[in-house]
Amino acid sequence: MSGPKMPQANAATLKKRAEIVADMRIIVPGEGVVDTDNEMRAFESDGLTAYRQMPLVVVLPETTAQVSRILKYCHQRNIRVVPRGSGTSLSGGALPLQDAVLLVMSRFNRILDVDYPNRTVVAQPGVTNLGITDAVEHEGFYYAPDPSSQIACSIGGNVAENSGGVHCLKYGLTANNVLGVEMVLVNGDVIRLGGKHLDAEGYDLLGLMTGSEGLLGVVTEVTVRILQKPETARALLIGFPSSEQAGECVAEIIGAGIIPGGMEMMDGPAIRAAEDFVHAGYPLDVEALLIVELDGPQAEVDHLIDRVEAIARENGATTSRASTSDEERAVFWAGRKAAFPAVGRISPDYYCMDGTIPRKQLPRVLAGMRALSEKYGLRVANVFHAGDGNLHPLILYDANRPGELEKAEDFGADILRLCVEVGGVLTGEHGVGVEKRDLMPEMFTESDLNQQIRVKCAFDPNHLLNPGKVFPQLHRCAELGRMHIHRGQVPFPNLERF
Amino acid sequence: MTDFRPNTADDVLETVQWAVSEETPLEIVGHGSKRGIGQPLQTEHALDLSTLTGITLYEPEELVLSAKAGTPLADIEAALREHGQEFAFEPMDYGPLLGGEAGRGTLGGLLAANLAGPRRLKAGAARDHVLGVHAVSGRGESFKSGGRVVKNVTGYDLSKGLAGSWGTLAVATDITMKVLPAAETESTFCIAGLDDAAAAEAMATAMSSSAEVSGAAHLPEGVVGRFIDGGFSGGGRTVLRVEGFGPSVAYRIDLLSRLLGKLGNTETLEDRDSRRLWREIRDCHPFADGSPAPVWRVSVAPSRGPELVDAFRRAAGANVFYDWQGGLVWMRMEADPEAAILRKMIAHLGGGHATLVRAPLALRAAMPVFEPQPAALAALSARLKDQFDPAGILNPGRMAFT
Numbered sequence: 001m002s003g004p005k006m007p008q009a010n011a012a013t014l015k016k017r018a019e020i021v022a023d024m025r026i027i028v029p030g031e032g033v034v035d036t037d038n039e040m041r042a043f044e045s046d047g048l049t050a051y052r053q054m055p056l057v058v059v060l061p062e063t064t065a066q067v068s069r070i071l072k073y074c075h076q077r078n079i080r081v082v083p084r085g086s087g088t089s090l091s092g093g094a095l096p097l098q099d100a101v102l103l104v105m106s107r108f109n110r111i112l113d114v115d116y117p118n119r120t121v122v123a124q125p126g127v128t129n130l131g132i133t134d135a136v137e138h139e140g141f142y143y144a145p146d147p148s149s150q151i152a153c154s155i156g157g158n159v160a161e162n163s164g165g166v167h168c169l170k171y172g173l174t175a176n177n178v179l180g181v182e183m184v185l186v187n188g189d190v191i192r193l194g195g196k197h198l199d200a201e202g203y204d205l206l207g208l209m210t211g212s213e214g215l216l217g218v219v220t221e222v223t224v225r226i227l228q229k230p231e232t233a234r235a236l237l238i239g240f241p242s243s244e245q246a247g248e249c250v251a252e253i254i255g256a257g258i259i260p261g262g263m264e265m266m267d268g269p270a271i272r273a274a275e276d277f278v279h280a281g282y283p284l285d286v287e288a289l290l291i292v293e294l295d296g297p298q299a300e301v302d303h304l305i306d307r308v309e310a311i312a313r314e315n316g317a318t319t320s321r322a323s324t325s326d327e328e329r330a331v332f333w334a335g336r337k338a339a340f341p342a343v344g345r346i347s348p349d350y351y352c353m354d355g356t357i358p359r360k361q362l363p364r365v366l367a368g369m370r371a372l373s374e375k376y377g378l379r380v381a382n383v384f385h386a387g388d389g390n391l392h393p394l395i396l397y398d399a400n401r402p403g404e405l406e407k408a409e410d411f412g413a414d415i416l417r418l419c420v421e422v423g424g425v426l427t428g429e430h431g432v433g434v435e436k437r438d439l440m441p442e443m444f445t446e447s448d449l450n451q452q453i454r455v456k457c458a459f460d461p462n463h464l465l466n467p468g469k470v471f472p473q474l475h476r477c478a479e480l481g482r483m484h485i486h487r488g489q490v491p492f493p494n495l496e497r498f
Numbered sequence: 499m500t501d502f503r504p505n506t507a508d509d510v511l512e513t514v515q516w517a518v519s520e521e522t523p524l525e526i527v528g529h530g531s532k533r534g535i536g537q538p539l540q541t542e543h544a545l546d547l548s549t550l551t552g553i554t555l556y557e558p559e560e561l562v563l564s565a566k567a568g569t570p571l572a573d574i575e576a577a578l579r580e581h582g583q584e585f586a587f588e589p590m591d592y593g594p595l596l597g598g599e600a601g602r603g604t605l606g607g608l609l610a611a612n613l614a615g616p617r618r619l620k621a622g623a624a625r626d627h628v629l630g631v632h633a634v635s636g637r638g639e640s641f642k643s644g645g646r647v648v649k650n651v652t653g654y655d656l657s658k659g660l661a662g663s664w665g666t667l668a669v670a671t672d673i674t675m676k677v678l679p680a681a682e683t684e685s686t687f688c689i690a691g692l693d694d695a696a697a698a699e700a701m702a703t704a705m706s707s708s709a710e711v712s713g714a715a716h717l718p719e720g721v722v723g724r725f726i727d728g729g730f731s732g733g734g735r736t737v738l739r740v741e742g743f744g745p746s747v748a749y750r751i752d753l754l755s756r757l758l759g760k761l762g763n764t765e766t767l768e769d770r771d772s773r774r775l776w777r778e779i780r781d782c783h784p785f786a787d788g789s790p791a792p793v794w795r796v797s798v799a800p801s802r803g804p805e806l807v808d809a810f811r812r813a814a815g816a817n818v819f820y821d822w823q824g825g826l827v828w829m830r831m832e833a834d835p836e837a838a839i840l841r842k843m844i845a846h847l848g849g850g851h852a853t854l855v856r857a858p859l860a861l862r863a864a865m866p867v868f869e870p871q872p873a874a875l876a877a878l879s880a881r882l883k884d885q886f887d888p889a890g891i892l893n894p895g896r897m898a899f900t
Contacts, residue, residue, distance in 0.1 A: 115799075115801075116702075116706060117698075117699075117702040117706075117800070117801045118702075118799045118800050118801050118825075119705065119706065120799075141706075161651065162651045162655075164649055164651075168648065168649055169648065172622070172626065173649065173651075175626070175655070175658070176622055176626045185874070185878065189874040189877075189878075190874070191872070191874050191875045191878065192849075192872075192875075193875075195799070195848065195849045195850070196798075196799035196800075196848065196849075197797045197798050197799050197825060197849065197850035197851070198614075198618055198619065198623070198797050198822060198825060198826070199612065199614070199618075199623055199625075199662070199797055199851075200662060200851075201851035201853075201868060201869035201871065202662075202868060202869070202871055202875075202879050202897065203659065203662065203663055203667070203879050203882055203883075204612070204625055204658050204659060204661050204662050204663075205875075205878065205879070205882070207625055207655060207658030207659060207661065208654060208655065208656075208658060208659050210655075210658075211651050211654070211655055212654060228705075228706055228707065228708055228710075229708075230708065231708040251559040251560075252559075254559055254561060254679070255558065255559050256679075257582055257679030257680070257681075257682065258679070259678065259679065296710065296742075296746065297708060297709075297710070297746050297749050297750055297753075298749070299745045299746050299748075299749035300742060300743055300745065300746030300749070303743055303745050303746065304743070356645075356647040356648075356649045356650055357647065358557070358560050358562070358646065358647060359559070359560055360557070360559065360560060385649065388647070388648045388649040389560075389647050389648070389649065390647075390649040423645075423646055423647075424645070424647055425645045425647055425650045425652045426652045427650075427651050427652050428647070428649035428650060428651065429649060429651055430651075431651055432651070432652060432653065436652075440652070440653065443645075443652060443653070444642070444653060445641075445642075447639055447640060447641050448641045448642050448643065448653075449653070450639075450641075451635060451639070451641040451643070451656060451886075452643070452653050452654040452656065454885035454886065455654050455656065455659065455882065455885065456654075457881075457885055458878065458881040458882040458884070458885045459878070459881075470653065470654075481885075481888065483518065483637060483638075483888060483889065484638075485515075485518060485519045485638075
């Protein structure tokens with residue numbers, strides 16, 4: 001892709017590269033420092049593969065003490081640091097910088113404590129999301145947030161991105177499932193936020209940290225809550241002649257007080273691509289398909305399946321099937337889960353967007369997208385976390401055709417503008433990173449952004465951690481610290497006072 | 499002493515800008531129902547948000563509600579009830595415990611105190627349900643954060659940052675919350691006569707079952723008589739709530755009965771009685787006795803609650819009961835709060851925090867009301883405060899003990 005403008009490399013740092021590499025080898029002995037082009041190539045991008053940059057050096061520490069020493073070293077010498085987990089970010093959150101140490105946390109890969117009476121797991125940040133569930137599944141527990149990259153993405157990365165998944169409406173995002181972290185501040189200080197107890201003793205720094213995209217500190221340990229697996233789960237596969245009807249159905253399900261474990265919608269192009277690919281038995285004569293999964297005690301699920309089917313019928317569903325076994329439920333989901341690769345089969349390239357909208361705006365946004373699709377001459381397929389309004393339009397393009405990539409990017413930006421216009425947001429779960437950084441002013445004023453940057457200033461006043469991400473422009477903290485005093489005015493003088 | 503009573507967000511902005519220019523601090527207050535919590539303030543002026551009211555958006559099918567910060571919680575809850583909805587985190591009402599009326603409090607206060615209730619262990623606290631805010635920082639600048647949708651990772655979540663900040667970072671003017679359907683019905687399974695340790699085990703078993711328990715409390719013999727008009731007799735009660743659709747609730751109560759029924763005499767409270775019991779647990783009813791005797795609100799790992807109480811009682815006299823599966827310990831002290839001993843024991847048992855939510859003014863002035871933090875964390879908190887409120891205009895000193 002065209003490539004975002006990144007902060008200018010610090011020439012002094014580049015000049016001292018050999019010395020920095022040598023010092024890193026002292027802090028992390030053994031295999032933990034990678035500095036040849038050949039070996040660093042594996043780290044030059046994350047899940048947003050269109051952007052690439054070789055780092056200054058790659059360091060893979062193994063202990064909190066090492067992380068602390070690395071950050072302290074870099075802090076004292078004004079060297080930038082980019083933290084990285086598994087590198088699955090879809091927004092370029094772990095994109096390296098030419099003059100930054102790439103701090104890779106993948107060797108922090110152990111589960112430290114499993115506590116069933118308190119239903120918590122303490123894990124190192126490099127443990128995969130699924131690795132947590134794997135560690136407790138034999139006792140009937142699981143970790144609820146399930147981003148689609150869960151087999152690879154790390155729990156530390158989940159904290160940095162506040163990752164979601166298909167079960168967010170009922171079970172929350174990462175922020176609602178993390179109880180505590182140990183983290184290292186840019187000056188090397190090690191602090192703990194939260195733990196196995198609930199709520200913070202002071203400011204909710206854990207809440208600020210979750211979703212901060214690696215700009216505030218480096219997480220070295222994570223405490224999460226685990227849940228008992230629902231006794232059973234059943235899914236309904238419901239087809240509608242229009243997305244409006246499917247949207248109405250979703251609103252009525254929620255209006256009836258039912259919060260499904262998962263509720264996904266696909267539009268016509270996505271349905272047909274998925275069916276061609278996995279043959280899940282999706283109806284091809286519908287324009288919207290809903291998968292509604294109900295989980296919980298058997299008695300509840302059976303009760304609710306009937307109610308949801310009735311609501312679907314009232315809203316004009318033309319097909320409806322309820323799963324009667326876990327195998328059948330898995331088949332219902334197979335098409336949805338394979339939607340991205342399925343679209344990948346019908347187009348040389350696709351670009352995945354991630355806006356969230358108020359659900360009732362879905363018809364308007366879909367219509368807007370159809371118009372944009374015509375304007376740009378590019379096809380678009382939609383999958384939608386219908387329960388929470390998180391939309392993933394997939395823009396189909398061919399990177400080998402000159403100019404088409406730029407067109408896809410412009411199309412994507414227009415879709416996100418549309419999301420903001422109807423009361424939604426730029427990103428529901430993929431993060432801002434570098435990808436949506438320059439769109440932030442679509443949603444926030446300068447004053448809004450400045451207050452966010454001030455949080456950054458409290459943690460990292462010299463902007464050494466992951467610069468170039470999230471904020472279109474990082475104002476110097478000293479500049480932001482200045483107060484503008486409006487003297488002399490007595491507040492609303494016409495008002496009564498007591 | 500001036501009470502500024504703004505009617506608009508612009509009035510709030512103007513007031514804070516004036517206070518900044520005059521270098522005079524403001525007490526930020528709504529109904530004042532939680533005014534007695536925190537280090538005592540010495541401010542000449544108050545910014546009273548109780549005139550900044552009104553629900554500005556409520557879309558039940560979208561599960562979202564926005565209101566101005568001074569909107570009475572009672573009004574919001576009434577509006578939600580009309581549509582069978584609620585704040586799922588069950589915000590507690592501190593009024594009676596602190597010697598005030600029941601049913602007071604504003605949305606701004608709910609966020610500033612990060613309120614929660616018995617359902618905290620399943621549904622989270624205010625922090626988990628706030629979607630967005632408009633606010634004025636102590637710098638005298640307006641800003642917004644978040645949005646009106648559940649799934650949103652666009653920029654830093656300053657609305658979470660304001661949760662539990664007791665009005666020391668910014669003055670929220672408009673708040674957007676996630677709302678959820680209220681349960682169709684509820685029942686509470688009660689086991690009589692368990693000691694604290696056995697109760698902790700029973701609660702852990704229940705929470706680890708597929709009964710989807712939404713409240714787990716233990717009411718020892720010393721307090722049980724104060725609940726539901728003395729309706730419990732014959733020893734303490736361990737109480738487990740299940741909520742949901744009728745058939746599901748019946749099924750899960752039966753499951754709990756099979757799992758735990760042999761531990762002692764059992765009974766089941768239905769709908770209305772169950773609601774009343776949990777409201778009393780939520781609002782710390784046994785200690786809402788009109789006295790100023792010190793009350794601690796302690797949060798530890800659930801399994802550590804009884805251990806902590808056992809150890810602490812060797813050093814000091816305290817009447818206690820447990821919510822959150824044992825992780826929330828309410829303690830009413832006979833005399834001295836014994837803060838140093840309590841906090842040392844909490845640290846020794848793996849960490850947590852103790853807040854002295856009720857105590858006479860002189861006691862609160864003489865000791866840290868909120869859990870003191872280790873040096874590096876305290877320094878970070880101070881830097882955060884400085885970034886929002888460099889001149890120390892908003893509720894200065896309410897959270898920090900110096």
